[in-house]
Amino acid sequence: MGLERQIKISEAVFTVVDLETTGGVQPENSIIEICAIKVQGGRVLDVCDTLVNPHIPIPYFISQYTGITNDMVGSAPAIKEILPKFLNLVSGTVFVAHNVPFDFGFINMELAKNGYEKIENRWLCTLRLARRLLPKQQRANLGELSAYFGIQIQNRHRARGDSDATVKVLYELINLAREQHGVEDIEDLLSLQFRAIRHFKKEPRHFQKLRRETIANIPAKSGVYLMKSDGGDVLYVGKSKNLKARVSSYFNQNTDRAEKVNELVSYVRKIDYILTGTELEALLLESKLIKLHRPRYNTLLKRYRSYPFIRLTAHDFPKLEIAADLQKDGAEYFGPFSSMDVVSDVLEILNRHFLLRNCSDQDFRKNRTCIYLDLKRCLAPCDDGPLKEQKYKEEIMRVRNFLSGRDPEILVLMAEKMKVLAEEQRYEEASETKSKIKSLRRVFYRQASITASVNENNVVILLPSEKYSDACKEFVLLFVRFGRLVAETKVLDDDVLSLGEFIGHIYFNGHAAPLESTKEQIDEMQILAGWIYRNRTSLSCLYVRPEHRLSSLHEELVERMTKLSSLSIPELQKELGVSDETELS
Numbered sequence: 001m002g003l004e005r006q007i008k009i010s011e012a013v014f015t016v017v018d019l020e021t022t023g024g025v026q027p028e029n030s031i032i033e034i035c036a037i038k039v040q041g042g043r044v045l046d047v048c049d050t051l052v053n054p055h056i057p058i059p060y061f062i063s064q065y066t067g068i069t070n071d072m073v074g075s076a077p078a079i080k081e082i083l084p085k086f087l088n089l090v091s092g093t094v095f096v097a098h099n100v101p102f103d104f105g106f107i108n109m110e111l112a113k114n115g116y117e118k119i120e121n122r123w124l125c126t127l128r129l130a131r132r133l134l135p136k137q138q139r140a141n142l143g144e145l146s147a148y149f150g151i152q153i154q155n156r157h158r159a160r161g162d163s164d165a166t167v168k169v170l171y172e173l174i175n176l177a178r179e180q181h182g183v184e185d186i187e188d189l190l191s192l193q194f195r196a197i198r199h200f201k202k203e204p205r206h207f208q209k210l211r212r213e214t215i216a217n218i219p220a221k222s223g224v225y226l227m228k229s230d231g232g233d234v235l236y237v238g239k240s241k242n243l244k245a246r247v248s249s250y251f252n253q254n255t256d257r258a259e260k261v262n263e264l265v266s267y268v269r270k271i272d273y274i275l276t277g278t279e280l281e282a283l284l285l286e287s288k289l290i291k292l293h294r295p296r297y298n299t300l301l302k303r304y305r306s307y308p309f310i311r312l313t314a315h316d317f318p319k320l321e322i323a324a325d326l327q328k329d330g331a332e333y334f335g336p337f338s339s340m341d342v343v344s345d346v347l348e349i350l351n352r353h354f355l356l357r358n359c360s361d362q363d364f365r366k367n368r369t370c371i372y373l374d375l376k377r378c379l380a381p382c383d384d385g386p387l388k389e390q391k392y393k394e395e396i397m398r399v400r401n402f403l404s405g406r407d408p409e410i411l412v413l414m415a416e417k418m419k420v421l422a423e424e425q426r427y428e429e430a431s432e433t434k435s436k437i438k439s440l441r442r443v444f445y446r447q448a449s450i451t452a453s454v455n456e457n458n459v460v461i462l463l464p465s466e467k468y469s470d471a472c473k474e475f476v477l478l479f480v481r482f483g484r485l486v487a488e489t490k491v492l493d494d495d496v497l498s499l500g501e502f503i504g505h506i507y508f509n510g511h512a513a514p515l516e517s518t519k520e521q522i523d524e525m526q527i528l529a530g531w532i533y534r535n536r537t538s539l540s541c542l543y544v545r546p547e548h549r550l551s552s553l554h555e556e557l558v559e560r561m562t563k564l565s566s567l568s569i570p571e572l573q574k575e576l577g578v579s580d581e582t583e584l585s
Contacts, residue, residue: 030054035159051076067427100125239282307336317381458544493565
């Protein structure tokens, strides 16, 4: 290919390829779908994306796996018709795939079958690269890597969906290669995928001093640690349930560490720590400190991300829409959601299954029905009448219940639809429906822990403390007000009787829900929601409802604590483990 060493990665042109085939790289097998995306500096230059007629039957298990059927490829072009465009697209570029030997080998086999010379492009395997840059990532398949980087794959196991994901994974790995190894040139990147991992290195001199003078005094408790240079610059911020064990792990002799970590610990001369009552408090503090100090070796959490919400507008007949943030508009907000892709999927399903209006407020004021009524997609509240108003209120309540994770009816209906599509051999539609169900389960399994819109998100979370035993019934109580953690305390089972005044100051202080939230506050909401989801089998939630009064809430909390304290540890684990009723099998 004639690539020169001085070519920067940002200037290099890659062709990212993914194939769907009838089987392995054997002459009897053929390509059934191909996608090649030509990119430079993250920008797409050209795309070749098409189904391929293999002129042999597609095995049943391949159709099940990919959703591609014989009917779908019947009118598709043969591979010999596609190869000229593919060769033109890939010419002079670096061939990229996730597991290059398969895709590269299959392409060359098809070229040979059809009278072409094999391609000899330089290649880059994102699988090999990931195993070197992410040695602690046990599984490096495309799905696991995409999840690691927060990449959502549309149409998994289809050539275009997997190619799009591989492009994103490629550039995430390039960023890691720059940060961990200072790689800037294409030749260095290509050679990195073949570099052997060194298992043992001579211990730096300052390790022993840090272990003796600093790490020996760090307690085995939950908290946040700050690694600093000799000049006091914060190099890295981390958190752990056990600070001593976590910090010690960086400085153990002959530990197999990533090169970026080796570089970090070579500069560390001071370690500070801040104790926190719980892992959740440590998570929140870690996020704030990373954004405050922007440490060189923290690759994540340096900026406040934008998390979208679903907004139920402040209108006599409200509608649903996506909101980039919380505003002073009197609306109800549900979220935050992890990405725009997820919230768009949720809104599409809401509009398909519920009969709320889609029109603008200006059109609504014209008091004329529209096509959505004819399509039976709207209750048409613009057509005046008390009966319509009551039905619309009932529909709004159904939407609230669904968004709060309390009503899984739609997910059940979608699962039934998926089975029907599969039975009718409409595998592509069934696969798309399955993907949406999976996404929604993940969202609403978590939303059920949040219970309502941000405006009403008030909950007391109970979980056993690290000291909990049959002889010491100590609990951690976390108090969430308007979606944010505002207080926490540790109490023995008898102490809960004295918490009345404390609870009153939090939930019955006369404060209204905030009209808007900062990015920092929304970030806290997302961290809190994620923590609740991950720990859903080891905690109990007591929701503060609008009808609660201080006495009734305190009474329910006492009853909940009394019940949990009466259980043996195995019984308690079982009780907490089944506390979530929203997951569908």
